[in-house]
Amino acid sequence: MLPAREPDIVSAANLIDRDRACLWHPYAPASPTLPLWAVEDASGVRLRLTDDGGARHEVVDAMSSWWSAIHGYRHPVLDEAAGRQLSRFSHVMFGGLTHEPAVVLAERLVAMAPADPSRASLARVFLADSGSVSVEVALKLAVQYQSARGRPRRQRILSIRGGYHGDTAGAMSVCDPVDGMHSAFAGLLPRQVFAPRPPAAATATAESIETWRDAVEDLARLHSDELAAIIVEPVVQGAGGMFVYPPECVRILREVADRHGLVLILDEIATGFGRTGELFAAWHAGVVPDILCVGKALTGGYLTLAAVLCSDEIARTVSAGGVGALLHGPTFMANPLACAVAKAS
Numbered sequence: 001m002l003p004a005r006e007p008d009i010v011s012a013a014n015l016i017d018r019d020r021a022c023l024w025h026p027y028a029p030a031s032p033t034l035p036l037w038a039v040e041d042a043s044g045v046r047l048r049l050t051d052d053g054g055a056r057h058e059v060v061d062a063m064s065s066w067w068s069a070i071h072g073y074r075h076p077v078l079d080e081a082a083g084r085q086l087s088r089f090s091h092v093m094f095g096g097l098t099h100e101p102a103v104v105l106a107e108r109l110v111a112m113a114p115a116d117p118s119r120a121s122l123a124r125v126f127l128a129d130s131g132s133v134s135v136e137v138a139l140k141l142a143v144q145y146q147s148a149r150g151r152p153r154r155q156r157i158l159s160i161r162g163g164y165h166g167d168t169a170g171a172m173s174v175c176d177p178v179d180g181m182h183s184a185f186a187g188l189l190p191r192q193v194f195a196p197r198p199p200a201a202a203t204a205t206a207e208s209i210e211t212w213r214d215a216v217e218d219l220a221r222l223h224s225d226e227l228a229a230i231i232v233e234p235v236v237q238g239a240g241g242m243f244v245y246p247p248e249c250v251r252i253l254r255e256v257a258d259r260h261g262l263v264l265i266l267d268e269i270a271t272g273f274g275r276t277g278e279l280f281a282a283w284h285a286g287v288v289p290d291i292l293c294v295g296k297a298l299t300g301g302y303l304t305l306a307a308v309l310c311s312d313e314i315a316r317t318v319s320a321g322g323v324g325a326l327l328h329g330p331t332f333m334a335n336p337l338a339c340a341v342a343k344a345s
């Protein structure tokens with residue numbers, strides 16, 4: 001139970017009406033009757049809500065704010081980390097400047113990332129401002145890498161049906177082409193290459209996995225001179241319906257990527273930080289990607305922050321390539337407040 005608290009001066013009904021008059025909500029119409037509840041308080045797993053009739057409700061947020069609030073609301077350690085950083089500085093640009101929260105966070109991410117002695121480790125970190133932006137950075141990094149290796153035609157991405165990678169244009173282009181938002185933005189989005197969804201873990205057989213492997217291999221071979229990367233959510237496609245598939249399929253993607261010179265991008269924005277029982281879902285498959293995206297639970301759901309980890313090989317090649325730099329740099333990159341909370345989380 002949340003402790004008792006005086007109702008706010010602004011009544012919930014008033015707040016909800018004012019919201020309906022001027023705000024957008026996710027995937028929602030601008031509507032004067034949009035269903036909404038006002039959050040009065042949050043603690044642990046619970047939210048205290050008031051509806052537009054003034055009735056109060058206490059609920060368990062089993063969705064953890066879209067799978068991000070992994071330690072619960074108002075965690076004392078995270079509250080303290082945010083307060084401490086706020087008393088120093090909340091933001092500085094990352095161009096030409098650095099700070100302790102970003103450096104320590106990056107070191108810890110590198111230390112905890114999937115690793116394999118036979119493969120280049122994920123040693124370089126780009127701190128982006130949301131999951132979708134981190135996917136944009138990962139796609140750009142893969143294209144820049146291929147270009148720096150003398151393959152400038154490799155600009156397309158092999159994605160898997162049923163996937164979700166975010167709502168910015170590049171990220172949308174690699175989401176499921178039917179259930180995603182492709183049809184609404186047909187002229188805007190780059191046309192990517194889509195492999196079938198892997199068989200479901202519950203019913204997969206050696207034969208169905210073999211059939212799927214052949215389909216992926218055929219596509220990669222057919223498009224190899226124009227493909228830069230493969231992107232996939234390892235083991236669980238989250239927003240695409242919590243679809244669980246065999247870890248062996250992630251290993252197959254690793255092999256296909258290696259065979260055709262493609263960068264393997266694992267999107268662990270939803271699955272990272274223990275969501276599937278392993279610290280990273282890649283561990284179920286024993287696969288180390290070339291690029292890894294994490295977000296959501298990175299700050300324990302406190303602030304928006306994501307990270308793109310890439311191998312030293314990719315970082316060195318892109319840095320030594322024609323342009324000589326990774327072409328991305330958002331204003332709120334490596335926000336110190338978010339990094340300090342992520343470090344504590």
Ligand SMILES: Cc1ncc(COP(=O)(O)O)c(C=O)c1O
Pocket residue numbers: 066130131132133135164165166167233238239267268269270271295296
């Ligand atoms: C696998 C995956 N990738 C990317 C994203 C996009 O992240 P964000 O909403 O922080 O932009 C999500 C969000 O649900 C996701 O589940």
